[in-house]
Amino acid sequence: MAVFLSTYVNKVDRKGRVSIPAQFRQSLAKTSAPSTVYLWPSLNHQALEGADQDYLDVLSESLESPDLDADERDMIETFIFGKLIPVSSDAEGRIVLPKELAEFAGITEEAAFIGRRKTFQIWEPDALKAHEAALREQVVRKDISLSQIVAKASRGAASRSGEGA
Amino acid sequence: MAVFLSTYVNKVDRKGRVSIPAQFRQSLAKTSAPSTVYLWPSLNHQALEGADQDYLDVLSESLESPDLDADERDMIETFIFGKLIPVSSDAEGRIVLPKELAEFAGITEEAAFIGRRKTFQIWEPDALKAHEAALREQVVRKDISLSQIVAKASRGAASRSGEGA
DNA sequence: TGGGCATTCTTGGGATAGCATGGGACGGCA
DNA sequence: TGCCGTCCCATGCTATCCCAAGAATGCCCA
Missing domain, CATH: 3.40.1550.20 (Transcriptional regulator MraZ domain)
Structure with a gap:
């Protein structure tokens, strides 16, 4: 793909x-x-x-x-x-x-x-800019970080395949 | 087909x-x-x-x-x-x-x-428009996204074929 | 390290074929 | 014999294909 x-x-x-x-x-x-x-x-x-x-x-x-x-x-x-x-x-x-x-x-x-x-x-390029600006604003407000997301996702995967089900 | x-x-x-x-x-x-x-x-x-x-x-x-x-x-x-x-x-x-x-x-x-x-x-084209409008309203209300559905379906498939049963 | 060359990518316009749509004619059924 | 359905032909439009050239990038050589 x-x-x-x-x-x-x-x-x-x-x-x-x-x-x-x-x-x-x-x-x-x-x-x-x-x-x-x-x-x-x-x-x-x-x-x-x-x-x-x-x-x-x-x-x-x-x-x-x-x-x-x-x-x-x-x-x-x-x-x-x-x-x-x-x-x-x-x-x-x-x-x-x-x-x-x-x-x-x-x-x-x-x-x-x-x-x-x-x-x-x-x-449409301008619409994209506006959208990106809005998203970035959320990132700042929610204090999102990449490493945090990766950690969260991998923890979820572990519980689904291992302990869970 | x-x-x-x-x-x-x-x-x-x-x-x-x-x-x-x-x-x-x-x-x-x-x-x-x-x-x-x-x-x-x-x-x-x-x-x-x-x-x-x-x-x-x-x-x-x-x-x-x-x-x-x-x-x-x-x-x-x-x-x-x-x-x-x-x-x-x-x-x-x-x-x-x-x-x-x-x-x-x-x-x-x-x-x-x-x-x-x-x-x-x-x-009939107008009837279709009305129908689509109603459906779209549901999409917004339920906050449905495509990737979400794909994830849901594939997770279901995995649990049926792999871990589950 | 800088300049020149070649390739690739993007963008433009013209010609052609296919599609959607309309009307008319023929044949069958009632 | 009249009406209805099917087939055939004609046309304007739209989309697709083909050809062409400018611009940008990357590479090679000096």
């Missing part, structure tokens, strides 16, 4: 095309469908989410899980798969941002690609 | 014809009966459900399962198979929406096709 990192800002031309950052393309090259990315509107932000075929397969599989209640499944099927748009890149590595998605995210002239490991997001 | 994604809004002409979205047709092309889709009224919404031959076969088979109680089986047989209408597409990839189905869903001038992986739905 592709891994997406860093942030890149590219231009959107009159036809709604954007270059996928070269680094992302290199990641995509290793997946089962290198020239196809899947885009959908984020559930939680005014931004777009993107992923490769392999990630979608995992997601699709997790929908079969009996742990999900009917509401959640319906929601995902409507909001993710119903909104999901497979976009194939041209020979130059560009994709066309579907109109409704570009509008949803408020993207007109530039698009910011943010790597989020298994997925990435596409933001 | 065909996979249906994205949402497409197409016009219904005076004769009641609608183009099946090209993407859906491409999916259908791989199935055992490419030019036939099956339509029936949704159990839960004022909308239509659609699927290909292969999906119906699977559904039919699952009715044989002893895990299903008589009520459920009766319900499916009455409301799905009893209402099912096979519709064949013309050379241009259009289908004629059966009158009673169009009326049931309130479809007159436009029809919104929404992909739901193995099946799809056909809505």
Whole structure:
């Protein structure tokens, strides 16, 4: 599965095309469908989410899980798969941002690609800045630190696999 | 089996014809009966459900399962198979929406096709918007996020296959 | 260490093919 | 014989493909 990192800002031309950052393309090259990315509107932000075929397969599989209640499944099927748009890149590595998605995210002239490991997001650059500022403010206020998070997560994993269950 | 994604809004002409979205047709092309889709009224919404031959076969088979109680089986047989209408597409990839189905869903001038992986739905566009708005409100209220659901599902899968049982 | 060269990436525009949509004609059924 | 459904053909639009060039980066050599 592709891994997406860093942030890149590219231009959107009159036809709604954007270059996928070269680094992302290199990641995509290793997946089962290198020239196809899947885009959908984020559930939680005014931004777009993107992923490769392999990630979608995992997601699709997790929908079969009996742990999900009917509401959640319906929601995902409507909001993710119903909104999901497979976009194939041209020979130059560009994709066309579907109109409704570009509008949803408020993207007109530039698009910011943010790597989020298994997925990435596409933001309107100014909206991204605002979002980042808000997040940073929270970090300071809650006094969050990286080492703390790692410690917390690994402690949780230990209790689940070892003592628990 | 065909996979249906994205949402497409197409016009219904005076004769009641609608183009099946090209993407859906491409999916259908791989199935055992490419030019036939099956339509029936949704159990839960004022909308239509659609699927290909292969999906119906699977559904039919699952009715044989002893895990299903008589009520459920009766319900499916009455409301799905009893209402099912096979519709064949013309050379241009259009289908004629059966009158009673169009009326049931309130479809007159436009029809919104929404992909739901193995099946799809056909809505009257305004009704769909209302439905989505209601769903989105739930997403916000329950504070649902995609990664959360994936995590939940995969954790469940792990405990079922590995530690549990 | 600095400059020049080559490659890759991003961006732009034009041409072509496919799709959605509309109307008309033919054939079958009532 | 009239009506309805199906098939066929035509067209405008949109999206896709193809070709081209500027810019930035990294590499190599002097």
